[in-house]
Amino acid sequence: MQIKMIDSCVHIHNIAPTYVFRGINAWEKSFNAIAKLGNKPLILGRGKETIGLREQLSRNLQEKGLQTYLATLHFDCCEEDLQPIANSFLENGWNSVIAIGGGKVLDAGKLLAHRLRLPCVMIPSSAATCAGWTALSNLYSLSGAFKRDIVLDNCPDLLIFDYRFIIEAPSQTLSSGIADAMAKWYEASVSAGDSRDALIQQAVLQAKSLRDQLFLEGIEAINRPGSAAWIRVVESCGLVAGLIGGLGGARCRTVAAHAIHNGLTQLEVTRNTLHGEKVAFGILAQLWLEEKIGLNPLAGNARRDLISFFHHLKIPVNLDELGLGKVTITELRQVCCFAIQPNSDLHYLPFTVTEDDLLMSLTFTDYC
Numbered sequence: 001m002q003i004k005m006i007d008s009c010v011h012i013h014n015i016a017p018t019y020v021f022r023g024i025n026a027w028e029k030s031f032n033a034i035a036k037l038g039n040k041p042l043i044l045g046r047g048k049e050t051i052g053l054r055e056q057l058s059r060n061l062q063e064k065g066l067q068t069y070l071a072t073l074h075f076d077c078c079e080e081d082l083q084p085i086a087n088s089f090l091e092n093g094w095n096s097v098i099a100i101g102g103g104k105v106l107d108a109g110k111l112l113a114h115r116l117r118l119p120c121v122m123i124p125s126s127a128a129t130c131a132g133w134t135a136l137s138n139l140y141s142l143s144g145a146f147k148r149d150i151v152l153d154n155c156p157d158l159l160i161f162d163y164r165f166i167i168e169a170p171s172q173t174l175s176s177g178i179a180d181a182m183a184k185w186y187e188a189s190v191s192a193g194d195s196r197d198a199l200i201q202q203a204v205l206q207a208k209s210l211r212d213q214l215f216l217e218g219i220e221a222i223n224r225p226g227s228a229a230w231i232r233v234v235e236s237c238g239l240v241a242g243l244i245g246g247l248g249g250a251r252c253r254t255v256a257a258h259a260i261h262n263g264l265t266q267l268e269v270t271r272n273t274l275h276g277e278k279v280a281f282g283i284l285a286q287l288w289l290e291e292k293i294g295l296n297p298l299a300g301n302a303r304r305d306l307i308s309f310f311h312h313l314k315i316p317v318n319l320d321e322l323g324l325g326k327v328t329i330t331e332l333r334q335v336c337c338f339a340i341q342p343n344s345d346l347h348y349l350p351f352t353v354t355e356d357d358l359l360m361s362l363t364f365t366d367y368c
């Protein structure tokens with residue numbers, strides 16, 4: 001019997017962490033699984049917001065007989081931060097990495113474990129991204145400008161999604177996570193919407209259902225932390241979005257929304273806004289391009305619906321709200337120049353975009 005070939009490549013997927021512990025007390029339930037991965041874990045974190053949590057979790061593990069060490073990151077996931085810690089591993093005999101924090105801390109922990117070929121445990125302190133799930137790390141410069149993403153050998157060994165930690169995060173991190181998770185649909189439907197591959201088709205369908213669910217329950221989740229809607233929404237942002245990325249694999253790509261995010265990080269003034277806030281603005285700019293340059297009127301409707309939804313979530317919808325009200329044309333061109341590089345995912349848009357088109361999209365995202 002002959003198989004009708006539509007794609008002769010072999011595709012390799014990193015779909016999910018080996019184990020996911022989720023719920024209230026997920027942390028306590030995970031002790032044995034952590035101990036199995038290594039008896040001398042390095043605990044990685046950053047910022048005063050999580051120092052209390054990191055010290056408490058470190059003490060908990062010490063009580064279970066593990067020898068823990070706390071290390072502090074000072075910047076976004078960057079070589080200058082990672083190299084000194086990597087060098088210390090050999091002399092100290094640490095044998096696993098536990099990262100506690102937001103997306104950039106988790107990215108740093110995954111990347112460190114990947115390079116040292118050590119097991120890795122992810123403990124997100126918010127639902128702002130699905131970084132705890134995926135086999136991908138974003139690398140930044142010392143000053144926080146996006147440089148590139150790095151595909152890792154594996155998804156994390158262990159993801160501990162304890163609601164008690166997530167609920168302590170500022171609500172804006174959840175708004176940001178909602179926007180970042182919604183980007184999965186707006187980008188996957190463009191990069192892989194007509195795919196005939198079974199896994200990719202399912203990933204795109206899930207991305208649509210995730211977007212719909214966040215439209216339905218996102219605002220309730222923000223208003224009622226700890227409710228059933230909140231649990232579904234934080235898990236959608238922190239877990240389901242990652243699952244979609246794993247299922248879709250390398251061919252279910254980001255498109256313009258993340259490319260614009262990457263461009264925006266090149267400006268110092270955007271460093272205070274969250275990843276998902278910049279991605280949200282990128283979604284609106286992408287939809288503007290699809291409507292005005294790709295001549296797709298449905299994209300205009302989608303953009304207007306999102307603007308109203310983002311207003312409720314207090315997500316920036318224009319340059320002014322993004323803190324870029326005083327930005328110069330030269331700086332905006334710098335954003336465009338980065339976002340439109342030849343290897344940028346922006347080029348997965350099904351039409352050609354010029355730098356001037358992109359500049360217009362940044363300026364007119366919230367125009368109806």
Ligand SMILES: [Zn+2]
Pocket residue numbers: 129180258275279
């Ligand atoms: Zn993202």
